[in-house]
Amino acid sequence: MSMADVIIIGSGASALQLARHLHRDKHVIIITKSHLQHGNSRLAQGGIAAALDSEDRPFYHFEDTMKAGCSISDAQAVHHLTQQAPGVMKELSAEGCPFDLKEDGNFSLGREGAHSYNRILHSGGDQTGRYLMQFLAETLPPNISVYEHQHVFELIKDSYGRCCGVRSKDQNRNVHTFLAAHIVMATGGCGQVYPNTSNASTITGDGSALAYHAGAQLSDMEFVQFHPTMLYINGESKGLISEAVRGEGAVLVDEFGNNLMDGVHPLMELAPRHIVAQRIHEVRNAGRSAYLDIRGVSDFPNKFPAITKRCREHGLSIKEGLLPVAPGCHFQMGGIQTDTVGRTSLAGFYAVGEAASNGLHGANRLASNSLLECLVYGKRLAEHLSSLPHVHPRPPVKRKKKKQPMRMPEQRTIQTHMMANVGIIRSKKSLQKQLDWFSSYEVEDLVFCDLSTLSVRQTELCFLMQTAWLITKSAWEREESRGAHIRTDYPDTKDAWSSKQIIQVWKKEWKIDDEPIETETLPGNVPAGRRRG
Structure with a gap:
């Protein structure tokens, strides 16, 4: 110890x-x-x-x-x-x-x-x-x-x-x-919940799952940002292409050279990420391809040496200047x-x-x-x-966990289901389908499970499933579209939801709250609590 x-x-x-x-x-x-x-x-x-x-x-x-x-x-x-x-x-x-x-x-x-x-x-x-x-x-x-x-x-x-x-x-x-x-x-964060991601392989939603199991409150889990421009080759993400590339003048086009952001947003390629990601997602779903045209960026190899190296490793010509892209969890x-x-x-x-x-x-x-x-x-x-006085931790109390978790699906299976049902575009039907899928693995009972006997990889899969479930539950509850949360059955942003927040906590499961969330308050410090701006 x-x-x-x-x-x-x-x-x-x-x-x-x-x-x-x-x-x-x-x-x-x-x-x-x-x-x-x-x-x-x-x-x-x-x-x-x-x-x-x-x-x-x-x-x-x-x-x-x-x-x-x-x-x-x-x-x-x-x-x-x-x-x-x-x-x-x-x-x-x-x-x-x-x-x-x-x-x-x-x-x-x-x-x-x-x-x-x-x-x-x-x-x-x-x-x-x-x-x-x-x-x-x-x-x-x-x-x-x-x-x-x-x-x-x-x-x-x-x-x-x-x-x-x-x-x-x-x-x-x-x-x-x-x-x-x-x-x-x-x-x-939780990037590995989805198949295409800019995140490291170790980012499996551990923090959210650990906090939920301990009884801490979670909030805003429905909001997961997809970066618009992941380098996308042969059906796989090969790393991020920084937004700074668009800041230097790169534009988004399809295979015919049509600009993808014309008429979509006044800021064009520099629109907020959720808008650009949704546009590329729509284009790709319609059977077209999306490219980042970097031919207008001067001195690209010196400005973006890491991206240049990655492109060359995958056989892409910087001189030709068309980089295939797709959104990825970011x-x-x-x-x-x-x-x-x-x-x-x-x-x-x-x-x-x-x-x-x-x-x-x-x-x-x-x-x-x-x-x-x-x-x-x-x-x-x-x-x-x-600023806090020095204190010694009290002895821990062992929490009895008798249940053994079910065998979790493989990571790729989790990712595929999440992208299909809780990805960039969502609906009540797709979200309910995903929740039913989670129920078949008894994800709601993971909080009662003894994870000490599992391997690290098995534990990661449990955390991945728990965090994915939390995202889905929160997305199911928010009946509007706002920012990175887009629902086809509730396509509008609603004023009534601007002051509401979905809080998830074990035992209470989840709730909608528009009041300050009280947290630990210590003498001599600013009182805890958070209000919407």
Whole structure:
């Protein structure tokens, strides 16, 4: 049994930023199911948004974020993000994080979809995530212990119901217990729920499933963003083509050269992601092909070296300039319900980054706000945890789980069913079909199952099914179309739903709420609770 002051589950940008900013007298344990440099953050291409241009302002960034969120983003959360963004990015640059600069020494700022100004910082052209993660890992202080290849399969509580630790399995299926006064979920999203995804292979919805099993509230699970332009060859996704490529002038066309965005949205290729993804999905469903025409992008290989390398590896000619694309699962707007600090409804338990649902992204995330969220809210949570008095965790109480889970279907089967029934376009009929399919595997009973006897892979499949079920239940309940949630039977966006939120919690299952969600309130801190903007 290992003990610490803070345990962080996950090792992406939010986890490392949090760990870097915690007070040095805190003993911090990072637990990751793979290794430190593996995950979504490292794969990020586009960049990080911040109002640093002389003509830009944090308020303009705020406005763009609120618009992209389709009127249900939390205004306070967005305010914190956009106001603190310039300072956090300047701080990182001063510490040595290598952002691309212009000849005059100022940041080289690009533009991406739904941004009204050039405000995207990048590193190595299209390798921002790799450079950022390398910097964050290299600057971890000595009070951090990293446990790699440990898959957390259970959150544990004390006799007061406070989260006080985790149980994990190593590669040899040995079970380990870690205890701490504060447990932080930073496991990212749920990309592997779908067959085409920009996400790393390890992103199987663990955080949402673990939180749900522990009794924490989840929210907004119906909102899953599909990135419009995954490189798509022979029926398979071969990686992301950054939105920054369209920001540099690339256009979307079909095999006849017709522009796909004509008459669809005033911003054309730089429309919000859900609109572009839906358009490409419609075109492909009609039997046509979609291409990103990069012939208008000057000096493409130098601006986008990683994309260029990937295209050449798959036999695509950069000179000919037509890259086949299709949408792929990219980002989970919902997740573990938190306030604007990172506290959840479960005492002692916190969430940060994509695993958290703090209202920041609403129904659709604005491009390049994801790494920014990790950096701003990772630091913000660190400041909160560092301000708390030192306490020892109480002894855990073992929860009796007698049921053994059914054998879960293979991952590809789960993905195929989810894409067909709960993908970009949904309906009551397709959602009910998916829920019936889940019932045949008794997914509702996974919370009662003992996962300690399973292999890591078997546990991942259980988490994948649990998270997919949560997405489907929430999508079934939301009877409108908004942002990334599109239903053919409810095609309109309804004002009545702008103040409502679907909350899911074990035992209560789910509920629709338009009131603040009360979470743990600690003396001397801003009271928890979240309201719609």
